[in-house]
Amino acid sequence: MHKVAVLGVGMHPFGKFEHKHLKDLANTAIWNAIEDAGIEANRIEAAFVGNCLGGLLVGQESVRGQVILRHAGFKGIPIVNVENACATASTAFRMAWLSVISGMHDVVLAVGVEKMFVGDTAKSIEALSTATDIDVCGNMGLQFTSVYAMNIRKKMDKYGWTKDDLGLVAEKNSYNGSLNPYAQFKKPLTKEEVLASKMIADPITLYMASPMGDGAAAAIICNERIARKLKNKPFVRVVASELSSGHASMLESKPKDSTTYSTALKAYEQAGVGPEDINLAEVHDAMSPAELKIYEELGFCEEGEAIKLIREGRTKITGDIPVNPSGGLASRGHPVGATGLAQIAEVVWQLRGEAGKRQVVDINGKLPRFGLTQNDGGYVEGDNAASCIHILSRV
Amino acid sequence: MHKVAVLGVGMHPFGKFEHKHLKDLANTAIWNAIEDAGIEANRIEAAFVGNCLGGLLVGQESVRGQVILRHAGFKGIPIVNVENACATASTAFRMAWLSVISGMHDVVLAVGVEKMFVGDTAKSIEALSTATDIDVCGNMGLQFTSVYAMNIRKKMDKYGWTKDDLGLVAEKNSYNGSLNPYAQFKKPLTKEEVLASKMIADPITLYMASPMGDGAAAAIICNERIARKLKNKPFVRVVASELSSGHASMLESKPKDSTTYSTALKAYEQAGVGPEDINLAEVHDAMSPAELKIYEELGFCEEGEAIKLIREGRTKITGDIPVNPSGGLASRGHPVGATGLAQIAEVVWQLRGEAGKRQVVDINGKLPRFGLTQNDGGYVEGDNAASCIHILSRV
Numbered sequence: 011m012h013k014v015a016v017l018g019v020g021m022h023p024f025g026k027f028e029h030k031h032l033k034d035l036a037n038t039a040i041w042n043a044i045e046d047a048g049i050e051a052n053r054i055e056a057a058f059v060g061n062c063l064g065g066l067l068v069g070q071e072s073v074r075g076q077v078i079l080r081h082a083g084f085k086g087i088p089i090v091n092v093e094n095a096c097a098t099a100s101t102a103f104r105m106a107w108l109s110v111i112s113g114m115h116d117v118v119l120a121v122g123v124e125k126m127f128v129g130d131t132a133k134s135i136e137a138l139s140t141a142t143d144i145d146v147c148g149n150m151g152l153q154f155t156s157v158y159a160m161n162i163r164k165k166m167d168k169y170g171w172t173k174d175d176l177g178l179v180a181e182k183n184s185y186n187g188s189l190n191p192y193a194q195f196k197k198p199l200t201k202e203e204v205l206a207s208k209m210i211a212d213p214i215t216l217y218m219a220s221p222m223g224d225g226a227a228a229a230i231i232c233n234e235r236i237a238r239k240l241k242n243k244p245f246v247r248v249v250a251s252e253l254s255s256g257h258a259s260m261l262e263s264k265p266k267d268s269t270t271y272s273t274a275l276k277a278y279e280q281a282g283v284g285p286e287d288i289n290l291a292e293v294h295d296a297m298s299p300a301e302l303k304i305y306e307e308l309g310f311c312e313e314g315e316a317i318k319l320i321r322e323g324r325t326k327i328t329g330d331i332p333v334n335p336s337g338g339l340a341s342r343g344h345p346v347g348a349t350g351l352a353q354i355a356e357v358v359w360q361l362r363g364e365a366g367k368r369q370v371v372d373i374n375g376k377l378p379r380f381g382l383t384q385n386d387g388g389y390v391e392g393d394n395a396a397s398c399i400h401i402l403s404r405v
Numbered sequence: 406m407h408k409v410a411v412l413g414v415g416m417h418p419f420g421k422f423e424h425k426h427l428k429d430l431a432n433t434a435i436w437n438a439i440e441d442a443g444i445e446a447n448r449i450e451a452a453f454v455g456n457c458l459g460g461l462l463v464g465q466e467s468v469r470g471q472v473i474l475r476h477a478g479f480k481g482i483p484i485v486n487v488e489n490a491c492a493t494a495s496t497a498f499r500m501a502w503l504s505v506i507s508g509m510h511d512v513v514l515a516v517g518v519e520k521m522f523v524g525d526t527a528k529s530i531e532a533l534s535t536a537t538d539i540d541v542c543g544n545m546g547l548q549f550t551s552v553y554a555m556n557i558r559k560k561m562d563k564y565g566w567t568k569d570d571l572g573l574v575a576e577k578n579s580y581n582g583s584l585n586p587y588a589q590f591k592k593p594l595t596k597e598e599v600l601a602s603k604m605i606a607d608p609i610t611l612y613m614a615s616p617m618g619d620g621a622a623a624a625i626i627c628n629e630r631i632a633r634k635l636k637n638k639p640f641v642r643v644v645a646s647e648l649s650s651g652h653a654s655m656l657e658s659k660p661k662d663s664t665t666y667s668t669a670l671k672a673y674e675q676a677g678v679g680p681e682d683i684n685l686a687e688v689h690d691a692m693s694p695a696e697l698k699i700y701e702e703l704g705f706c707e708e709g710e711a712i713k714l715i716r717e718g719r720t721k722i723t724g725d726i727p728v729n730p731s732g733g734l735a736s737r738g739h740p741v742g743a744t745g746l747a748q749i750a751e752v753v754w755q756l757r758g759e760a761g762k763r764q765v766v767d768i769n770g771k772l773p774r775f776g777l778t779q780n781d782g783g784y785v786e787g788d789n790a791a792s793c794i795h796i797l798s799r800v
Contacts, residue, residue, distance in 0.1 A: 063466060065466050069535060070535055071457075071460050071461045071536075072458070072488060072490045072782075072783060073490045073790040074488075076785045077538040077539075080650075080785050085651060085652045086651070086652030088649055090496055090499075091489060095468045101485055108507055112508075113406055140464060140465055140466040140467045140468075141466075143465075143472040143475070145426070253483035254482065254483055255474070255480060255482055256471075269481070272481075387467075388471060390475050395468040396484065
């Protein structure tokens with residue numbers, strides 16, 4: 011298999027952009043990624059386009075990628091539209107990676123985009139609920155907030171998580187988001203403010219929940235052989251890509267029985283590293299307390315010890331295993347089809363030392379070497395429909 | 406790159422199945438393919454699921470593949486949802502192929518499914534119109550029937566196609582469809598009946614147009630190394646897979662300027678064969694007269710000579726280059742997200758000598774060696790949004 015480098019990344023800021031279409035959002039991210047990659051656009055040989063809700067929310071059910079890429083100035087290249095709920099963009103990235111490791115293509119674009127503000131919040135929420143089996147779940151009123159609430163409640167009982175712990179995650183991530191120019195929310199919150207915000211689904215309050223959002227993110231990846239000739243920036247390699255559908259019960263399973271854990275194990279094996287080698291992670295905190303569970307599922311700590319990590323500040327930007335330096339889903343924002351590539355972009359910036367005020371460094375001031383992204387999507391038969399994990403490395 | 410074999414194919418018949426859901430249709434095709442492959446289902450390592458209109462027509466906007474595969478009994482494998490308008494299923498097949506040539510997986514499932522009869526024809530037609538850029542085309546009322554009508558009218562003027570020629574294509578394909586147990590329409594039509602049927606968009610009449618349809622098709626592909634151990638049927642290899650987005654003007658371009666031609670050329674090069682080596686083809690006759698244009702774009706004849714092929718019966722099952730022995734889109738049916746894999750299934754059956762009354766053989770009674778599938782999808786900026794071509798070979 012060929013080796014794969016990330017040549018460039020780009021984003022359209024996440025937020026509310028009433029006058030922008032899917033095409034506009036994607037266009038910005040794509041051309042930012044091309045500029046960052048420092049290549050001529052005609053070097054791009056193929057594209058994988060991720061979008062989750064454009065059929066129901068924008069009306070563009072079919073050929074979303076072709077419409078987006080024609081608008082962005084591309085024609086004649088292979089384009090594949092990819093969907094995997096909230097893990098859509100990481101799946102598009104993985105498909106781009108696959109087409110480079112196979113040797114089929116040398117330079118490939120992955121882009122994820124979502125337009126969720128369409129003037130009707132109820133419509134957007136209804137669209138989101140199709141990331142379950144609508145016949146047995148979505149149409150019956152089970153929303154993701156309630157799925158997360160049940161999970162978090164169970165973990166509180168089992169592992170002694172307190173409301174303070176839940177608030178601490180949002181406090182940390184809102185601070186990180188305040189340092190991120192692409193973030194939807196830039197106001198640092200105290201845990202008291204988080205806990206005092208409106209109750210959504212006990213114990214989840216408003217400021218713990220990822221918001222509706224518009225946005226896009228993109229990456230140009232390429233055969234390392236090409237990257238070595240082209241790149242004048244620190245070199246970022248994709249050392250693992252793993253995807254799985256759920257095989258566990260999210261509510262019942264212990265960390266080591268979870269789909270995230272088994273997917274992460276495969277990713278660590280592929281990369282030839284362990285959780286102790288990871289210097290930072292962008293994880294799927296669609297509701298910020300879920301981050302605690304993910305610490306354990308990624309092996310950053312043992313079962314039941316997540317609250318030690320958050321209480322001791324070890325997952326802050328200044329900690330030994332920073333998590334969600336971008337602000338995560340709840341602060342950077344979560345335009346669902348774009349999130350996975352925003353995670354990739356953040357890790358690339360961090361590994362290259364370009365993350366500005368939120369730059370992660372170790373106690374000796376050294377840049378991180380390994381960054382991990384963990385992106386979940388959907389909920390089918392009691393578990394994530396998709397679990398997608400990537401590990402990137404500075405070479 | 407690894408070599409790829411098609412281990413098994415399966416279909417759910419195409420037609421009107423009011424009481425069947427996406428999940429039911431796909432389930433039948435998947436398990437038929439598994440049975441045909443002769444493997445244990447747990448050998449399947451990954452799945453690519455193609456569906457085009459399930460967001461708008463069934464309401465399952467997101468994680469369609471995960472919902473379908475859980476219902477079919479699968480969990481824990483990587484699943485990617487793929488969309489490319491009418492070329493959706495061939496794109497899913499291509500992604501499965503990619504994951505095997507790369508060496509990432511050994512045994513992979515591709516499935517395409519569509520549910521178009523949802524009790525509201527206007528809704529289904531509106532959903533179909535999203536296979537264009539809805540802002541500049543679909544929402545303005547441009548339907549595929551009119552796109553095809555303009556094209557065919559232009560070809561009639563330029564190359565002397567007569568209404569009789571248009572009728573002859575439908576006559577041939579309806580006869581082929583009458584021999585296909587999976588076909589939606591099984592009544593052989595005369596060209597007179599075709600031309601006398603209701604005018605839809607001059608010169609296209611009702612019996613030239615592919616119908617609404619429900620259906621599914623699937624394939625199990627695998628590393629040839631595995632296939633050689635497992636397979637007790639004639640061995641079918643994927644010798645070319647090509648995908649492109651449009652780069653031409655469908656209305657203006659000569660056959661050799663078309664996206665189909667450039668995609669076919671790459672496929673021939675990949676397979677190491679030329680159009681003269683192809684023994685049968687399944688092509689995208691969404692409106693049956695389009696088949697004539699495709700003869701020229703695939704290089705089966707020179708520019709302007711398509712009408713000689715159809716008049717001389719050379720593309721009949723008994724001809725020297727049989728096209729659409731399955732009945733094609735207009736007779737076998739065209740549940741859009743399933744069509745590409747139905748084409749693959751037909752070619753596999755033909756190469757294995759299992760096509761029953763519609764079996765293609767040469768003048769010496771020998772089975773075909775090379776079969777080609779050509780699957781178009783969508784219409785963006787005056788050309789196919791996706792053009793997907795595969796060449797399969799009996800080894």
